[in-house]
Every structure is written in structure tokens, then in C-alpha cells.
Amino acid sequence: MGELAVRELPLFPLPDVVLFPQEVLPLHIFEPRYRMLLRTVMAGDQRFGVVRWDPQTQAMASVGCCAEILHCQTQDDDRSNIVTMGQQRFRVLEIVREAPFRVGLVSWIEDEPEASHEELEVLASDVGQALRDVVELTGKLIGKPASLPSDLPDLPRELSFWIGAHLGGPVADHQQALLEITDTSERLRQEYELLDQTRRQLAARTVLKDTFQPQ
Numbered sequence: 001m002g003e004l005a006v007r008e009l010p011l012f013p014l015p016d017v018v019l020f021p022q023e024v025l026p027l028h029i030f031e032p033r034y035r036m037l038l039r040t041v042m043a044g045d046q047r048f049g050v051v052r053w054d055p056q057t058q059a060m061a062s063v064g065c066c067a068e069i070l071h072c073q074t075q076d077d078d079r080s081n082i083v084t085m086g087q088q089r090f091r092v093l094e095i096v097r098e099a100p101f102r103v104g105l106v107s108w109i110e111d112e113p114e115a116s117h118e119e120l121e122v123l124a125s126d127v128g129q130a131l132r133d134v135v136e137l138t139g140k141l142i143g144k145p146a147s148l149p150s151d152l153p154d155l156p157r158e159l160s161f162w163i164g165a166h167l168g169g170p171v172a173d174h175q176q177a178l179l180e181i182t183d184t185s186e187r188l189r190q191e192y193e194l195l196d197q198t199r200r201q202l203a204a205r206t207v208l209k210d211t212f213q214p215q
Contacts, residue, residue, distance in 0.1 A: 009066065009090065010037050011102040013053035018175035019065040019086045020165040022158060025050065029080040037101040038080055042072060049090060049106060052176050063109070063180045065089050089179060111157055111184045123188045124156035130195035131163065137202035141209060160187040167194070 012027075012034065019025050029038050041048050051064030067084035074080040090106035097103040114120050132148065139146035153159045164178040164187070174194070181187045 006093070006105060006107045008096060008103055009106045010041055010048040011051055011060075011064070011092070011095075011104045012037065012048055012067070013051050013060045013102070015053050015055050016170070016172035017050065018052050018061075018164075018172055018179055019050040019067060019084075020161040020175075020179060021065060021086045021089065022153075022161060023086045023165040024070075025067060025084045025086065027082050027084065029082060033099075033101045035078055035080070038072070038082070040101075041069065047087065049092075049104065050084075050086070051092065052172060054172075060092075061176055062092050063089060063176070064092065064106075065179065109182055111182050111187075114184060120156050120185055120188075123185060123192070124154075124159055127159065127163065127188050127192045127195065128152075130192055130199055133199045134195055134202060137199065137206055140206050141202060156188060157184045160184055160191060163191045163195075 017025070029035055037048060046069040047066050049064045050067045052061040053059075054061070066087040066089075068087050069082050069084050071083040072080055073082070088108045088110070090108050092104040092106055094105050095102060096105050135146050135148055153162050160178075164175055167174060178187055178190065181190070
């Protein structure tokens with residue numbers, strides 16, 4: 001392990017929020033302990049850990065994502081609006097302090113090197129196509145064209161994180177599982193299954209809509 005592989009990191013548990021690398025997360029800071037966390041972080045390297053808190057189990061996930069503060073605006077009443085961006089993922093090894101805010105000893109985690117870049121590119125291409133189909137079919141169903149952002153990542157790892165971050169509905173369990181995977185291909189495979197299933201359901205509904213469309 002390198003010297004910087006393990007470090008202490010202030011932790012911000014958020015109910016059913018899973019932050020992915022390169023995703024923007026705006027936050028409103030108002031609780032006294034998190035105001036203290038913010039002051040501490042702003043005086044340091046402007047980073048803290050966002051970790052999913054599961055309201056059902058009342059437990060914090062063991063894997064989270066480091067958030068870097070890009071913008072901070074503190075009001076007269078000491079509440080703050082901040083904009084953060086997800087950086088590296090980490091695993092919480094232990095909680096070293098609970099008060100005034102939680103601090104964890106964390107180790108950074110990365111995806112394993114890929115055995116075959118060609119297979120990964122093909123997989124990423126299939127996932128991208130399934131994503132485009134889902135967006136197009138959704139547009140047809142709601143009756144107005146929908147499109148993907150122009151800056152959609154084209155690198156397989158970044159694409160897999162983007163899709164994980166943009167899953168719709170109450171999907172925190174799915175997102176947490178995707179965040180914890182350290183194999184880009186495996187993450188993309190699971191996302192392909194989700195997208196393909198959605199694509200088929202939407203296609204069936206589109207056919208029904210076309211069938212019962214008033215002539």
C-alpha cells in the first residue's frame with residue numbers, strides 16, 4: 001500500500017444517496033455538526049466522503065465516494081449551499097470518531113485492469129445502444145422527443161459510472177451494488193441487463209400504444 005492509500009476522511013451519510021465519480025451533487029448544509037464538518041473541510045483539502053445511509057436498515061454503507069467542494073456559499077444564518085463533484089471511491093475500514101461529526105479511516109478503491117480492451121469496447125457499445133433505445137422509446141411513449149446529453153462519456157468506465165448515477169426511480173440498492181463493483185465489465189454487464197429489460201418493456205408498451213392509437 002502506498003503512503004496515501006489510507007487516510008482519515010470526514011463522512012457525510014445521506015439517506016439513499018449514492019454518489020458516483022464525476023457526478024455533481026449539490027447539498028444544503030444546515031445541521032450544526034455538518035456545518036462544523038464543512039468548516040473543517042474548507043480549511044483543509046475541501047474533500048469529504050458521501051456514503052449512503054439506508055433508512056430501512058439504519059446502517060451506513062461500507063463503500064462511498066469522495067466529494068470535492070467546487071463551490072460554497074454560506075448565508076448569514078451559517079447555512080450553506082455547496083456544489084460538489086464525486087472523485088475516487090473508498091472503503092470505510094473503521095470509524096475513528098463519531099463527534100462532532102463522523103470520521104472514517106478509508107482506503108481508496110479502483111477498478112481492476114481489464115484483460116481485454118476489445119471486449120470491453122464492444123460491451124460499452126452495446127450498453128450505449130441500449131441506453132439510446134431506452135431514451136428514444138421513452139420519448140415515443142411520452143409523446144415528446146428525449147435525447148442524451150452531448151457530453152455523455154465514451155470511455156467504458158466513465159460510461160458505467162454515468163449510467164449508475166442516472167438510473168431512474170427508487171434504485172439506491174442497485175446503485176450501491178454498482179458503486180461497489182471493481183470490474184468495469186461486470187458493472188457494464190449488469191447495466192446492460194437492466195437497460196435491456198427496460199428496453200423490452202418499453203418496446204412492448206410502444207407497440208400497444210401504436211395499436212390502440214385512434215385512427
